[in-house]
Amino acid sequence: MGLSNGEVGATSHELLGAQAQIWNHMFQFINSMALKCAVQLGIPDVIHNHGQPISLSELIAALNVHPSRAHFVSRLMRILVHSDFFAQHHHVHRGCDDMEEEEAVVLYSLTPTSRLLLKDGPSNTTPLILMILDPVLTTPFHLMGAWLQMNGGDDPATICTPFKMENGMPFWDLAAQEPRFGNLFDEAMEADSKLLGREVVEECGGVFEGLKSLVDVGGGTGTMAKAIANAFPSINCIVFDQPHVVANLLGSTHNLGFVGGDMFVEIPPANAILLKWILHDWSDEESVKILKKCREAILLSKNDEGNKKIIIIDIVVGHVDKKEKMVDKKSIETQLMFDMLMMSTVTGKERSESEWKKIFLAAGFTHYNITHTFGFSEEENVILKKCREVIFLSKNEGGNKKIIIIDVVVLWGMLITRRRWWMRNQLTPSSGSIC
Ligand SMILES: C[S@@+](CC[C@H](N)C(=O)[O-])C[C@H]1O[C@@H](n2cnc3c(N)ncnc32)[C@H](O)[C@@H]1O
Numbered sequence: 001m002g003l004s005n006g007e008v009g010a011t012s013h014e015l016l017g018a019q020a021q022i023w024n025h026m027f028q029f030i031n032s033m034a035l036k037c038a039v040q041l042g043i044p045d046v047i048h049n050h051g052q053p054i055s056l057s058e059l060i061a062a063l064n065v066h067p068s069r070a071h072f073v074s075r076l077m078r079i080l081v082h083s084d085f086f087a088q089h090h091h092v093h094r095g096c097d098d099m100e101e102e103e104a105v106v107l108y109s110l111t112p113t114s115r116l117l118l119k120d121g122p123s124n125t126t127p128l129i130l131m132i133l134d135p136v137l138t139t140p141f142h143l144m145g146a147w148l149q150m151n152g153g154d155d156p157a158t159i160c161t162p163f164k165m166e167n168g169m170p171f172w173d174l175a176a177q178e179p180r181f182g183n184l185f186d187e188a189m190e191a192d193s194k195l196l197g198r199e200v201v202e203e204c205g206g207v208f209e210g211l212k213s214l215v216d217v218g219g220g221t222g223t224m225a226k227a228i229a230n231a232f233p234s235i236n237c238i239v240f241d242q243p244h245v246v247a248n249l250l251g252s253t254h255n256l257g258f259v260g261g262d263m264f265v266e267i268p269p270a271n272a273i274l275l276k277w278i279l280h281d282w283s284d285e286e287s288v289k290i291l292k293k294c295r296e297a298i299l300l301s302k303n304d305e306g307n308k309k310i311i312i313i314d315i316v317v318g319h320v321d322k323k324e325k326m327v328d329k330k331s332i333e334t335q336l337m338f339d340m341l342m343m344s345t346v347t348g349k350e351r352s353e354s355e356w357k358k359i360f361l362a363a364g365f366t367h368y369n370i371t372h373t374f375g376f377s378e379e380e381n382v383i384l385k386k387c388r389e390v391i392f393l394s395k396n397e398g399g400n401k402k403i404i405i406i407d408v409v410v411l412w413g414m415l416i417t418r419r420r421w422w423m424r425n426q427l428t429p430s431s432g433s434i435c
């Protein structure tokens with residue numbers, strides 16, 4: 001039906017559809033906050049500890065909810081069930097007496113996604129949720145418009161981010177100076193590394209074979225390096241991070257140590273450098289500087305087998321699955337949200353393959369190979385894992401120098417439960433090279 005209000009071309013059906021999209025978009029933060037609330041109340045743990053599907057009254061009794069607010073819990077649960085964080089069942093309760101009325105009781109249980117929110121679970125992502133949804137990170141997003149209209153200048157040393165506008169200092173300075181935020185960030189990254197450490201060692205273990213030494217640059221409190229050191233006792237692993245991050249940390253095994261320093265100045269020599277969630281924090285110019293320091297570090301190291309490489313765990317934006325010839329929309333959206341997070345908080349960005357290639361070349365490398373893993377695509381509502389590898393080889397150094405980029409996107413739980421099936425049935429590695 002045409003419109004009488006002068007809008008050209010849009011039917012009222014289209015108009016209402018457009019409005020529905022706007023509503024859905026503008027309310028998205030409510031999904032995030034409902035999730036944060038569930039995590040703060042510890043709802044997943046309460047359901048898990050109950051040992052069987054839990055009724056609303058049992059849930060309310062177990063939560064520290066004020067009795068005057070108890071009736072709101074079912075509304076919180078309703079939206080979380082809708083988002084597949086919890087499953088809802090109806091149990092018909094029959095009294096023993098035929099005369100008693102039947103009563104339908106709502107029961108809640110965990111889903112694969114909420115299993116990732118269990119505090120004592122092997123893959124607890126709660127710290128990530130609490131970090132990403134902390135006001136320190138969410139408030140700068142309100143300044144994005146004003147920030148875009150400001151003169152940014154040309155000097156990278158004085159670069160301002162919405163985060164700096166709000167907090168008066170860059171991200172890494174606040175993490176160093178404010179223990180509450182610093183710990184929140186470290187715990188979030190530890191949670192991420194706990195999950196990824198196991199995955200990388202199990203699924204990409206070949207990458208570490210033949211190495212004698214590895215430095216995890218910007219390795220935080222060492223969770224990832226610990227996983228590698230435990231799985232490969234013959235690799236001497238060093239966690240290299242800012243001095244305040246590694247102060248007082250001790251290696252738990254003979255082959256793990258901690259070194260404080262600045263990756264823009266000097267990186268300890270090793271056969272392999274690991275950069276997990278590092279280069280996306282920095283601009284192209286800064287990333288090239290870091291990669292050059294990494295190159296110096298691997299060139300200085302000794303290894304008779306010539307097995308030297310740089311291993312990057314980061315996002316590759318817009319990966320097109322060659323077999324399915326499609327880009328998964330939800331996956332891309334997550335990558336682009338990560339990119340906005342980098343734009344708001346630090347000087348970095350998420351990069352497409354061609355953007356990665358550019359900085360690899362600028363840093364003096366000539367080959368690469370990417371393994372796309374931990375990404376997801378939606379197919380019959382099942383989240384699947386994809387794998388592809390890109391290795392960067394530096395020909396003119398003679399050795400076998402590789403950069404592996406592992407595409408990492410969220411929804412870890414689904415990936416884990418489905419991974420082996422996918423690996424067995426679908427894995428078709430492909431590689432790119434730029435000699
Ligand atoms: C996003 S976190 C990644 C931590 C870890 N790689 C992980 O994935 O869990 C970035 C890390 O880089 C470290 N970092 C920042 N600037 C640094 C510098 N100039 N030299 C060494 N490390 C630095 C931070 O302290 C932080 O631990």
Ligand SMILES: O=c1cc(-c2ccc(O)cc2)oc2c(O)c(O)ccc12
Nearest residue numbers: 128132137192277278281341345346
């Ligand atoms: O460098 C990062 C990385 C993250 C991050 C990594 C893995 C996840 O599963 C979630 C988040 O988050 C960051 C962040 O929130 C920030 O403000 C700066 C840097 C990073």
